Amino acid sequence: MKWKLTRRFLGSVVTIVVIVGIVNIIILVCLLLYHFKTQEESVETFSRGFSRYIKLQDGNPIVNEEGLKILEKKKAWIQILNGKGEQVASYHTPESLQAAYTPAEIVQMYKYREIDAETTVFVGEAHDFSYFVGIKDRGIGRYVFSYNYVHIIKYLNIILLLFLTVDIMIALVIGFLFGKKLTSPLHILIEGIQQLRERRFKKMAIPKGVYEDVFHNMNELSVKLDEFEKERDKLDRMREEWISNVSHDMKTPLASIHGYAELLKDGAANLTPQELFEYTAIINRQAIYMKDLLDDLNLTMRLRNQQLPLQFQEVDLVVFIRELMIEFLNDSPYADRQIELEANVNKALHPVDKKLMKRAILNFIYNALVHNEEDVVVTIRIDALHPSLDHEKKSSNMASSQGFHTSITIADNGYGIPAKDVAQVFDRYYRGTNTSNTHGTGLGMAIARDIILAHHGNIELSSIENKGTTITILL
Template structure:
């Protein structure tokens, strides 16, 4: 994969180089044609050549004598130019503004020499014109026009291209290959590392990596974050799976115990010779174990409905003070909790909330029973209703910091409880019921000092 990416990158670089060479060649040829075309179109423009050719209108030729008119002299002066008039033999017969080193007689070779090269002052271009049998030379200083004489041969051009063109192309390709390879390593190395990182994620390998600097830094940072999140989710999944298996094991054990009792006492009931009292006792035990199993199944059903947010609430306006007072009274009237020490207090006589009495009672009773069951018999429980909060506080054993972090998790059973008859779902169910009402619940605790449960409800009405 690594070399395949590098090869593709090199191929793209070489393709670009070849295309650029052809494009540059086409542009160069096009510019040359365009330049020649413009030169051809500029034949009618006001150039120095046109000025020299049209200057004959200012030359008068009479009986072999020639002279330049005043207008012509003004034109020469404006263009910083000079003129020499020659007869048919090349002899200078008249001159205006000519330099001191100008020739007085021009042979044909002299005319060619002066026309092609700068033979006089630097920056002076000489032009040749004629009228009748009179020839004239006009030199213009500082015109900005220079003549470049190039000797070219078609055969020599083709020979040069044939000799060096292939070498130039090969050199260009080698340079492009070298540069492309260097840049390809820089670009494909992080891509290979990125692909390798993704393969590690696919194989559930969440090892930390060093984030490189440069263009791909955000990509590697995002991959590191994804890896961390996946590692955390995987650990959470394993933990929940382990807790679920442990919970299933506990529930299976809890189901087996009442089932064994029911089966055993049912077999005893089938025996003859049992007294009426024994039959009644066995039937009561079977009923008790059946009710325990029913509660267990109800908890399973309720926790699944809460998990999928399918709990139907029947909300009514309830005086939460009276509601909590009745729960405390009912608890004290229950035989196992008749000796419990529960204090109740409220900041107002009437505090109205919109709640589902059945489910809210289930949640509050869970926290209240936990405060009594998981503490010594002399524990003191204080219940306070204040505006939009319900507080249940005790001075019992407290909860360890480790257990407190898992207190609301399903399938979790604390280490400080000796009560094994529960399903491990009560606290989680209570929390979900309160949240279904739009409220929140929090638990604070310190070992050997007690636990406080705070239930936060919606805004209330006080009277």
Template sequence: MRWKLTGRFLMTIICTVFCVILVNGIISIVLYVYHISNEDRPTSATDFTRSLARYIAKIDEEPQISDEGIATLQERNAWLQFLDDNGNVIGHALAPAAAPQHYTPIELIQAYKYRDKNQTTTLVAEHNGVTYLVGIQDASLSKIIITSNTSSITQFIAQFALIIIIVDIVIAIIIGFIFSSFLAKPIYRMIERIRMLKNRNFAVDSKRSKGLYRSIFHNLDDVAESLKLQEEERHKLEQMRNEWISNVSHDMKTPLAAIQGYAELLQGNVSTQEQSDYAEIIEKKSVYMRELLDDFTLTMRLRQQEMPLQLVDTNIVSFVRELVIDVLNDTTFSGSEITFNNQIDKLTKSIDTHLMKRALLNFIYNALVHNEGNVALDISIEEMNEVTVITISDNGKGIAEADLPQVFERYYRGTNTRNIKGTGLGMAIARDVIQAHGGEVELVSEIGIGTTIIVRL
């Protein structure tokens, strides 16, 4: 993958260089054509010499140059001589006195090829049978004569262009390879990190990137941390589910074994009283199994948020007071001291009365059942910062500190509940009901002093 990314980047660089060369060539050709087509007057010495032909004419068979041509010579600091077929000067314009009056063919060649001691460059031209020699006094002007083969020049230009293109491509490959190494390396690391996350490897990368991709790697670390926490939570829920199934299976086996045993006894020769006793035991075990399954279904629906709440605006003060009265009327707890304190007379809350009643009664019954018969129970309700606070306190045996974190776990039974009947789901259901209403539960306890449950809605 890393070399694939590098190769693609190199191809991009090479294509870019090729496009740059092509565009530069097109621009150069366009500029040259524009320069040639918009050139108003000649600038070279040869073009200047040829342009003088427009000012030359024969008058009475004698070559003459017009006044405009003479002005042109003066502007260029040049002079002109007319020659006959034998090289004799038959006329001139602005020619110096030291200028030769006769030129042999060799002298013409020498004058054309080289400048004289006065830094005069000589050029020869012919127009309509008139031969004229032009001398330009310009020290910066030089003449280079080149002889070449046109096909060789074309071949040289093609070879030169090919070499330039190859060199440019090689340079682009070298630079692109170096640059792409730095570019592809963090991308490859990102792909590896994503592959690790896919394989559930949530280890945080120890190499902290400080470049362009710093924020990306930081976000990948955050994703890894979040997925790690979710994975741990999933394992925890999986373990809890397995424990639920194991505990339910265990709790179901005991009453089923009893039902099966007493049913077998009923098939034998037993008295009417024994039949009645065995039937009563079977009924109790059946009721227990039904309650266990109902509680199990309820706690699962609450945890999965599949339990729709039937919310009704209710005076929570009157609601809690009626619960306390119901408990006081239960002869089972006649020896217990239960008090109710309220700071306000009316406080309306939207609650599911059925589920809320079960949750609060679970807290109250736990305080009464898991303590001695003379336990004192104090229930109070107040409002603090628009939060309804229901407090249930007892002066019973208390809960060991090691047991506190597990009190609300499903099927958990503390050290002081060994001989207490129940499904083991009461506290978990009560806590889930409160949370389903958007509230929270706090448990405070100390051995020998008592236990306090604080419900905030």
């Protein structure tokens, strides 16, 4: 493709140059011929037409007054000869001019500048007399030459061939350079389009000139396509992960539902009402679990892939958490549990999605209650993170709290988490090793962590076995 474009432009340039060269040569030749013809005819016409100023007087030729004035004006002279080549009259002739001529001398006089280098002699005839007209002018010349048509045509062909060869060589050189300069950006552009077709999104260097805007647009297109490709890959991974998670997580409840359904189908007549109730309750519980699992899987996948639009609104976290605790203690089966709130700041305004933030904080509180004894104490503390922290505290917390304004701490004095399990707390399905409680889908902590991250926050966890666990939310 590169050389095809180069040849196309090169052919156009060569054709134009050749045509222009031929036309220029033709015009030049025509102008030269016209110039010589006009120049020659003007002097020859004057010389030959001067006979009208020559009159006969008593059989002798004389030049009338008008003719003499014209000779003076043109700085010319005239010599009139009889049939023997002898001078019978003369006007304004130079002193060195001879008075008689042989036929050969007459021819010599006409062909060459015999008088001086500035005078050209022309021949005319009047009343059976011949005459020489000499005009002294460097701008006037006459060349007499003999030629052979065959030789002239041969030499003209050689000259024309030489001109064409030189012009074509020049055109090839100029055309090649011009074509290369013109087609190089096009070749780069074609390669860029080829890369886009092969899903290789690479920016191209932008050359100066007429193609600059084209390259800018191509680079912008490449960036956009790269973004779309990454987004598509992300969605593909998300779909594959979703399918994998769903298929994995549904196996256990489906197996349970399938087993009890088979039992009911094969032995329903032999089962007591109590057994029927228990089996159908298990199937119902597993179906509800599957529904909750699907909802949680969908939520965590959308959160991790930033596909869930958050409904942000300005919220005072102090008021928000106080109302959340009142609602939790009034309506839940944990109304008699010990939950304390310490607000070390009067107001903490943050843009949050109230529904999701409520779920995250309740998840942390719920885990502190469900994985410990009933007398566990859960403390929720709200603090403002000030830049003016003392040096020691600032040094220890700088890495974790820099850029955040508020911290929410949820601490308990329960069993704590073994050191080997701390790193797995936010993994899917983690339920710990210090409790037999298996209620829930096992995605609560993972979802809560993803909600905090979706709010551009951070979360930290520390735990000491048999002393308790502390979760710090930074916003």
